[in-house]
Amino acid sequence: MTLLDFPKIRMCLNSHLQKLNNDATRRKVNLTKRWSWCIKFLDYVLESLGKLEDDRWLDIRSQVKLLQTAYGNFSLDGRDKQPAPLRSLPSTVVSDLYDIFDPGSARNPFRSKRTRSRNYLIFLTLLQTGIRRSEMLLLYVDSVNAEFDDSAGRLISWVVLSDLDEDEKPKWLIDPRSPPPNLKNPIARRNLPISEELLAVHDEYLEARPTSNWPFLFLSQRGRPLSMRQVNEIFLMASSALSPDAVRTLRRQGKTNVQPHDLRHTCAVRRLVGYCPNGKLDEKAIEKLRVFFGWHEKSVMPMRYARAYFETESDTVRQDNYDNYVAAIRTVEHSS
Incomplete structure (x- = not known):
């Protein structure tokens, strides 16, 4: 505690929180006050250290405040009424999916070259941008853009998330899908940077597109x-090709297959990790996440992902070799 190593403090808090939650559920008792006392004790110690130590304690206290906000509605009353946890896919599963969706892989379960090219782009788009399935299905042929940035000395590319206004739509353009995909709200209209890898896969798909x-x-x-x-159905088929190790890893998370929305969770948690390279979660990181994922300023989703970030501190996801994950997700962070 006196070293003010907040990542370690957070891991201890999270481990204790999980123990309290398990005890409350098993014994059917309310342990909410015990969790509250832990936070109050931490606050008291930091207040005392602040009189003796340097200004680091102010930064620690701000992070503790974020922790309190993330768990502001957390109740340890023995009843299972908490929202379903948001889980990032472990790097072993992500790497396995890369191999499965690779158009040239012998493990790829999809038949035609055209289908393989399309499905690989779907996988990369969901994983690297974290957009919703419905947002992805509203992408148009000209939604991806690229230009050379003289100041950066490299090609930059981005995807435009938008829907045609009623007066812009051709009269014949009536979406035949049921339910038709849609943007969740006006804030969902945004431009997102994409990696060179994603741009290349996009261009290859356009050549094979019907x-x-x-x-x-x-x-x-x-x-x-x-x-x-x-x-x-694409992800169900891909899940059937997962390796035994990947399947076991998923089962430890209570899952039997990979769903499209899992990639959104993965992108969000991993981006949050990227926004906190020193393990320090702050308001700036939360705001970056809010803007990137198109959440309203009053949305609780950023704090739910903050909880996911805290909770994965002590489980196998955070224990993954981060280099393995970066190798799998490749250049996504360089496009930000």
Whole structure:
């Protein structure tokens, strides 16, 4: 404690919180006050150290405040009424999915070259941008842009998330999908940087994309707009090709297969890790996450992911070799 090593302090707090939660559920008792006393004790110690130590304690206290906010509605009353945990996929699973979706892989379960190219782009888009499945299905052929940045000395690329206004839509353009994909809210309209890898895979897919009058980027083999159900089926098929080690890892998280939304969770938690290279979560990191994922200023989602960030401190996800994950996700952070 006196070393003011907050990452270690946070790991201790989180481990204790999980123990309290397990005890409350097993014994059917309310242990909320015990958790409150832990935070108050930490606050008291930091207040006392502040009179003796340097200004580091102010930074620690701000992080403790974030921790308190993230768990502000956490109740240890023995009843399972907490929202489902947000879990980042472990690097072993992510690496396995890269191998499965790779168009040239012998493990790829999809038949045609065109389908493999499309599905690889779907996987990379969801993993590297964290956009929702419905947002991805609203991407148009011209949604991805690239230009050379003289100041940076490199090509920069980005994807535009938007929907056509009613007055911009051709009269014949009536989405045949049920339910039709949509942007969740106006804030969801945004531009997101993408990696060079994602841009290259996008360009390769365009060469193989079926000829169609539909302007949507992702199409079925018959040239019709891809549906949310079809995306789900893609991930079910990919999940059936997972290695035994990856399956065991998923089962430890209570999962039997990978779903599209898991990649959004993975992107969010890993981006939060990237925004906190020294293990220090602050308001600036939370705001970056809010902007990137298109959440309203009053949305509780950033703090739910902050909780996921805290909770993965002591489980196998945070114990992953981060270099392995970076190797799997490759250049995504360089595009930010």
